[in-house]
Amino acid sequence: MSRLRDDLVGRAVYGAPEVFVPVRLNTNESPFPLPPSVAEAIAAALIDRVPTLNRYPDREATGLRVALAQYVTERTGVAVSAASVWVANGSNEIFSQLFAAYAGPGRRVLGFPPSYSMHPLLASATASGWIDAEPELSGHGLDPRPLTRGRVERALRRHQPEIVVLVSPNNPTGAGVDLATVAAACEEAPGLVIVDEAYAEFTDAPSAVTLLADYPRLLVSRTMSKAFGLAGARVGYLIGDAELLAGIRLVRLPYHLSTLNQCAAEVALAHRGAMLEMVSEIRRQRDRLIEGLGGLGCEVYGRDANFVLFGGLADSGATWQALVDRGVLVRDVGLPGTLRVTAGTDAETSAFLSALAEILALAGGDAAGSDAAGSDSGEGRRL
Ligand SMILES: Cc1ncc(COP(=O)(O)O)c(C=O)c1O
DSSP states (O other), X not given: OOOOOGGGTTOOOOOOOOOOOSEEOSSOOOSSOOOHHHHHHHHHHHHHHGGGGGSOOOTTOHHHHHHXXXXXXXXXXXXXXXXXXXXXXXXXXXXXXXXXXXXXXXXXXXXXXXXXTHHHHHHHHTTOEEEEOOOSSTTSOSOXXXXXXHHHHHHHHHHOOSEEXXXXXXXXXXXXXXXXXXXXXXHHOSSEEEEEOTTGGGOOSOOGGGGTTTOTTEEEEEESSSTTOOGGGOOEEEEEOHHHHHHHTTTSOTTOSOHHHHHHHHHHHHTHHHHTTTHHHHHHHHHHHHHHHHHTTOEEOOOSSSEEEEEOOSOHHHHHHHHHHTTEEOBOOSOTTXXXXXXXXXXXXXXXXXXXXXXXXXXXXXXXXXXXXXXXXXXXXXX
């Protein structure tokens, strides 16, 4: 008999809609293909490795962990050794392994909605309990403002979870969590504190890596999917106490990271200057989004990532559809009145801004008098 686990029955599958329109700004990837010189270097290195595929990969991904440790040291100014770095197939697998090793049946993980939707799903896949921390203000639904220290402390005191997850900059709000809040979480938490820094390179704020020496139960997760533009390769990593990382080895699949992933990531890291060159351009496009959306009368939330959550829409579902109809895909994250858009190339960002301007102008035509009159209150958008 094939019967799905009881706790999985009725669960929804993760999935940003895959709609193949010309401008895809819905999954926070880099809009730029790899620089040709790096693509060629990766291809050449892969050609060398392909004949060795008869053998399993380096189970410890030693070369890649050394390269990641160097990269993190360079970026954060904190001396990190390969022993304090773990690597897996994207930070999704990092979280899956973490929950399998340190949460699991009968234990609970605490998160702060609105945040990255995969964390609760990975908790459920590993049969871990998931707790959504209470919103700051009761009756306000999902509060898209930056996370406060008070909210974190209260939730930790109340729930006493085995793991707490903070996302900085947060997805979908784009707002960073300040280090004082992370430190307060480390002081208050009875168990592990994980900071997901998937978008760290898009902000100048200091990394939680700078707190590792003070808090041995703190772990920082990062990825090569975003700023490095390597989402297709699936490489995420975790930085923290080597003994905690040893626990992960008990649950990971043997040889979990393929020779091809390891090779591609190592070469990309060796060319990090070229790979990260586009980050400043992506930030420039993010700033254009913030300015353009403000100019259209939309409320803009955090400014720290490679995407922007914007609000003030009376019907975000209809706006999403109207954008798709104009060849632009953004993300409806389920926060009423808001949508999330990833910074694209200059042309993609312009296409989004002009499509949205057209949609809002059409809606303004519909609702003209009352919307114009009501717009000071932030209300009244028809779409
Ligand atoms: C906050 C956050 N963490 C992790 C990830 C997943 O990254 P990866 O591609 O490394 O699995 C994402 C992807 O959108 C994200 O937004």
